[in-house]
Amino acid sequence: MNINIMLFDDFETLDAFGPVEILSRIPSHVLKYYSMAGGIVTSAQGMKIETESICTANQNGTLVVPGGRGTRALVNDEKFLACLKTMGEKAVFCLSICTGSALLARAGLLNDKKATSNKKAFVWVMSTSDKVKWLKNARWVVDEKFYTSSGVSAGMDMTLGFVSDQYGVDNARQIAQDIEYIWHADKEQDSFAVKEG
Amino acid sequence: MNINIMLFDDFETLDAFGPVEILSRIPSHVLKYYSMAGGIVTSAQGMKIETESICTANQNGTLVVPGGRGTRALVNDEKFLACLKTMGEKAVFCLSICTGSALLARAGLLNDKKATSNKKAFVWVMSTSDKVKWLKNARWVVDEKFYTSSGVSAGMDMTLGFVSDQYGVDNARQIAQDIEYIWHADKEQDSFAVKEG
Numbered sequence: 420m421n422i423n424i425m426l427f428d429d430f431e432t433l434d435a436f437g438p439v440e441i442l443s444r445i446p447s448h449v450l451k452y453y454s455m456a457g458g459i460v461t462s463a464q465g466m467k468i469e470t471e472s473i474c475t476a477n478q479n480g481t482l483v484v485p486g487g488r489g490t491r492a493l494v495n496d497e498k499f500l501a502c503l504k505t506m507g508e509k510a511v512f513c514l515s516i517c518t519g520s521a522l523l524a525r526a527g528l529l530n531d532k533k534a535t536s537n538k539k540a541f542v543w544v545m546s547t548s549d550k551v552k553w554l555k556n557a558r559w560v561v562d563e564k565f566y567t568s569s570g571v572s573a574g575m576d577m578t579l580g581f582v583s584d585q586y587g588v589d590n591a592r593q594i595a596q597d598i599e600y601i602w603h604a605d606k607e608q609d610s611f612a613v614k615e616g
Numbered sequence: 617m618n619i620n621i622m623l624f625d626d627f628e629t630l631d632a633f634g635p636v637e638i639l640s641r642i643p644s645h646v647l648k649y650y651s652m653a654g655g656i657v658t659s660a661q662g663m664k665i666e667t668e669s670i671c672t673a674n675q676n677g678t679l680v681v682p683g684g685r686g687t688r689a690l691v692n693d694e695k696f697l698a699c700l701k702t703m704g705e706k707a708v709f710c711l712s713i714c715t716g717s718a719l720l721a722r723a724g725l726l727n728d729k730k731a732t733s734n735k736k737a738f739v740w741v742m743s744t745s746d747k748v749k750w751l752k753n754a755r756w757v758v759d760e761k762f763y764t765s766s767g768v769s770a771g772m773d774m775t776l777g778f779v780s781d782q783y784g785v786d787n788a789r790q791i792a793q794d795i796e797y798i799w800h801a802d803k804e805q806d807s808f809a810v811k812e813g
Binding site: 431432433436437439440443450451452459463464465466467468469537538539569570571572573575596597598599600601603610611 | 628629630633634636637640647648649656660661662663664665666734735736766767768769770772793794795796797798800807808
């Protein structure tokens with residue numbers, strides 16, 4: 420399966436590369452790194468990574484969308500959102516991490532669906548779309564082919580959950596063991612849940 | 617403080633970018649990505665990242681050394697090890713993740729020091745130096761300026777421990793909260809400890 424990782428300037432490093440670490444451990448996965456125009460993309464942590472243009476991607480696969488402060492501009496970027504909508508519609512699965520779900524929401528991909536996001540940025544995320552059933556208390560949320568996680572680190576728990584759903588819990592547990600990761604496997608148990616509101 | 621991240625082909629992605637996510641959240645930290653020759657380095661997960669030549673680094677800072685399958689060749693690369701020795705000696709602190717400690721060990725930086733490493737690769741790591749006091753049961757180990765972590769994900773717990781030691785536990789807890797990370801703060805509690813041998 421193609422794993423298409425959609426990057427942009429000021430994406431949050433761990434949002435993308437926690438899930439990448441896990442997804443890479445399924446032998447049938449082929450990971451590729453994309454951006455709108457291709458070329459060098461710089462993460463919020465100053466890391467410069469080479470990407471290919473999203474136009475060249477095989478859309479038949481799993482789309483991974485990180486969050487980060489770069490999403491603040493992209494929620495108003497019509498060209499980006501149109502591209503994301505096409506990619507998201509054609510994807511077999513679509514995983515977002517942190518404020519990546521704001522991008523999916525603005526692209527209309529999460530209309531009438533349950534989703535979650537970063538808990539510190541939750542008010543802003545909710546403001547990006549009133550068509551989404553935003554869940555304030557969830558480590559991650561699954562609604563049909565859409566997986567959305569809470570902030571940053573929650574992406575790793577969600578990705579193991581995705582592996583468990585698609586390849587069995589034993590595979591997920593083995594990957595967690597291999598990377599010495601203590602998996603928080605209950606998606607409804609959220610230590611960082613939004614308490615107010 | 618300069619945070620000098622030493623990369624090489626086939627480094628393990630999360631080894632480097634878990635700690636990067638945490639270290640970037642201390643405002644005084646300046647993160648830079650290096651390799652021996654500079655230019656593009658490819659992680660074990662196929663991610664291509666731009667680096668500067670280590671020759672250009674300000675050595676007065678914290679050195680971060682990931683592990684990964686790339687270490688298998690580097691433990692016999694005299695030029696790399698000589699460079700690492702110089703960098704490690706001049707560094708204020710030196711953090712290794714996973715099999716990164718095998719590189720520090722081969723460079724002679726861990727002689728007579730306590731250290732740990734990836735638990736699945738522990739027999740190999742121990743074979744790289746008999747001058748190190750290898751600890752089989754530790755999430756991470758601190759010996760003077762050297763911090764060494766267990767496999768992959770343990771690097772995040774160690775880096776929060778490093779932040780706690782240098783900037784106070786409240787700062788470490790705040791970063792964990794901000795990235796929605798469930799911090800395993802006890803360095804002596806190791807779910808993945810080597811049982812045999």
